[in-house]
Amino acid sequence: MYENTILKDIENVQTIYIAGHENPDGDAIGSCFGFALAMSKLGKTPVVLLDKYSEKFNILKGGEYVYKGDYSALEPDIFFALDCGDADRLGKAKAVFKRANVTYNIDHHISNTYFAQNNIVNGDASSVSEIVYELISRFVEVDKDIATALYSGILTDTRGFKHSCTSERTHIIAGKLVVAGVDTGRIHSRFMYEHSLAEAKICAVAMGRMALEDRIAYTYITKADMASVGATVNDLDGIVAYLLNTGDAELALFGSERDNGVVKLSFRSNEIDVNEIAVGFGGGGHKLASGASVHGNIEDVMAAALKVMKDKIKNA
Numbered sequence: 001m002y003e004n005t006i007l008k009d010i011e012n013v014q015t016i017y018i019a020g021h022e023n024p025d026g027d028a029i030g031s032c033f034g035f036a037l038a039m040s041k042l043g044k045t046p047v048v049l050l051d052k053y054s055e056k057f058n059i060l061k062g063g064e065y066v067y068k069g070d071y072s073a074l075e076p077d078i079f080f081a082l083d084c085g086d087a088d089r090l091g092k093a094k095a096v097f098k099r100a101n102v103t104y105n106i107d108h109h110i111s112n113t114y115f116a117q118n119n120i121v122n123g124d125a126s127s128v129s130e131i132v133y134e135l136i137s138r139f140v141e142v143d144k145d146i147a148t149a150l151y152s153g154i155l156t157d158t159r160g161f162k163h164s165c166t167s168e169r170t171h172i173i174a175g176k177l178v179v180a181g182v183d184t185g186r187i188h189s190r191f192m193y194e195h196s197l198a199e200a201k202i203c204a205v206a207m208g209r210m211a212l213e214d215r216i217a218y219t220y221i222t223k224a225d226m227a228s229v230g231a232t233v234n235d236l237d238g239i240v241a242y243l244l245n246t247g248d249a250e251l252a253l254f255g256s257e258r259d260n261g262v263v264k265l266s267f268r269s270n271e272i273d274v275n276e277i278a279v280g281f282g283g284g285g286h287k288l289a290s291g292a293s294v295h296g297n298i299e300d301v302m303a304a305a306l307k308v309m310k311d312k313i314k315n316a
């Protein structure tokens with residue numbers, strides 16, 4: 001296992017850089033916080049590089065290590081990239097990663113490009129939070145704060161222990177985290193059910209435009225939609241799952257307009273491989289959950305994605 005390599009690599013350094021993917025989700029945030037708290041327990045100084053994330057995550061410990069300053073002067077001795085399938089997923093932290101002496105890539109995306117010096121990639125793991133638990137529990141006592149961060153990552157990336165990569169091992173680890181003190185009721189309410197007013201309103205806009213064709217549930221939202229209800233990209237997470245929950249749907253597609261003419265596509269599936277579809281659009285992810293960022297007009301990009309999905313479902 002890699003835990004000895006990690007311990008050796010951090011032995012003579014003080015500051016430990018840790019980053020998740022851009023537009024961080026629960027797994028990116030939970031794994032970064034859990035890892036940072038573990039490093040702090042070892043007497044190290046964690047520096048977490050994360051984009052702006054939903055305020056929901058403010059109940060987790062570890063946020064105090066998020067670096068708010070300018071990235072241009074950072075010269076890391078060691079850098080851990082978490083939950084990133086490729087270096088571009090690091091967003092503006094990518095340049096910092098490139099300057100680091102020692103680099104680690106800890107991930108569970110099957111599309112991972114092995115972009116670091118040390119690559120700990122397990123496509124069968126439910127989440128990076130699960131992998132981080134396996135690593136750090138060998139050299140740190142996992143306390144309530146670490147456990148809560150990692151449990152939140154596992155819970156959100158499996159959408160409540162539901163996705164196919166949820167294994168017996170996932171449940172065993174979750175059990176250990178519960179024993180370490182996670183308040184499961186509070187964490188489930190917070191991350192599985194709670195939403196802001198802006199999330200509810202943007203969801204309503206998206207659902208007003210939803211359609212179901214050939215067992216594909218799909219919809220999209222524009223930047224103007226987000227502005228009209230005061231929503232941000234952090235408020236869009238629940239929409240694609242809601243689409244796939246439609247009784248007759250086998251596949252779900254959600255498109256959202258981003259900056260600079262980019263459309264973010266999210267694909268979800270009950271069984272059919274949507275990683276292949278995302279890769280075809282220059283993205284990737286998991287068999288049943290994937291995404292891609294595509295340049296173009298939102299209606300054209302949606303039509304192109306829908307065509308590929310229809311062909312796929314006909315041949316499935």
Ligand SMILES: [Mn+2]
Nearest residue numbers: 027083128157
């Ligand atoms: Mn993940």
